[in-house]
Amino acid sequence: MDDNKLLIDILKNQVTPALGCTEPGAVAYAVAKAKEILDDEVKKLNITVNTNILKNGLGVGIPGTDERGIVFAAALALVIGKSEYVLEVLKDTNKDSIQKAHDIVNSKIINLELDKDADSLYISVEAFGRKDKSKVIIKDAHTNIVFQSKNDEILMNNDYPLPEQAKESNPSNEIKYKIKKFSFDNLIDFANNVPLNNILFIQDGIDMNLLLADVGLNNNIGIGMGKYLNKNVSNVYSKAKAYTAAASEARMSGYPLPVMSSAGSGNHGLVAITPISVIGNDLEKSREKIIRSVTLSHLVTIYVKVQIGALSPVCGCGVAAGVGCAAGLTYLRDGNINQIKNSIKTMIAGVTGMICDGAKLGCSYKLAIAVDSAVDASNMALEDIFIPSDNGILSESAEKTIENLAEISNVGMKNTDSTILNIMLSWC
Incomplete structure (x- = not known):
């Protein structure tokens, strides 16, 4: 293919x-x-x-x-x-x-x-x-x-065990695993050169998620976090944070509007799409540039999620969609390939420890933190400031860094979900 x-x-x-x-x-x-x-x-x-x-x-x-x-x-x-x-x-x-x-x-x-x-x-x-x-x-x-x-x-x-190495070649398995064959250079090249008509459907998600953000900002929903953040907006980046949190708050409250998901999660979709859309519009970037930036954000989000699993002990809004958002924001503002990859690594250096303790209203704050971190990682990358590769779980390549992250989540945190669930069930 x-x-x-x-x-x-x-x-x-x-x-x-x-x-x-x-x-x-x-x-x-x-x-x-x-x-x-x-x-x-x-x-x-x-x-x-x-x-x-x-x-x-x-x-x-x-x-x-x-x-x-x-x-x-x-x-x-x-x-x-x-x-x-x-x-x-x-x-x-x-x-x-x-x-x-x-x-x-x-x-x-x-x-x-x-x-x-x-x-x-x-x-x-x-x-x-x-x-x-x-x-x-x-x-x-x-x-x-x-x-x-x-x-x-x-x-x-089709319910039979499938070894990890066979996932990509088995036709009955989900297509998402095939993203493993690509490098970040490949994904950035795709975002640059794919005919725009082939990715215009990405605009549907932008419109959908901005509509839900508007609902969160203009209605008495949840605990009022989106409104609070919006009241304290000082620049386009804090505006993006407020919009993303407000959309999540509306979604987690059960507001009857759909959201465009990314890699199997609606909140991932909010982080992967909303900040780039808000910032792109305020910076008067072209519609095409915003669509291509969101496209890259989705692809990086999917790439990370395939590595760490559909559901994980770490918060995918931070370590998957947040990473995608950082890459997309850097691309949006004309960062080069190395800057985009450095924003990915810096993001992972900062938010790896964010745990997932279930879907709830409080997720809106985690999304706000993810947006904050993605903006910082992107801003620093654009000035060639990044966390060195010999720090912690980082590696020379962004791809290997994500493999290290996956090992922490899938192996090192194997009992974390059970512990979190036990705590949550104690108040039921």
């Missing part, structure tokens, strides 16, 4: 609309699919998820409602969920469906369990009707359905 076409396909696969937090949305997607396969009233629903899904779905708002959490999202999916909407599966929510979802929750037919042995993103849904049963399994990515069955008939089965 032509490299340009492959990268465009990766972008289209990984940059998609999402309504509300991605983790309860993914569970709702699986529930809707199981309900459709069953084709009957669901009398009992068993949901099993891995640590990360439970951690991120525990306390986050469900779009269009005042409710939180995976169980309510699943109940709502039983009422109005349509799998064809994918991560916008709950977009038809209304007052009647909310009341029916409450009735389902109160009936106690939904059982949510944790699979402590699942070491990557995992959602299993079993739906039981009057006579029939169905099962749907999602693995490794929020929309990656690998198994479907009805009664004893297997309708789809």
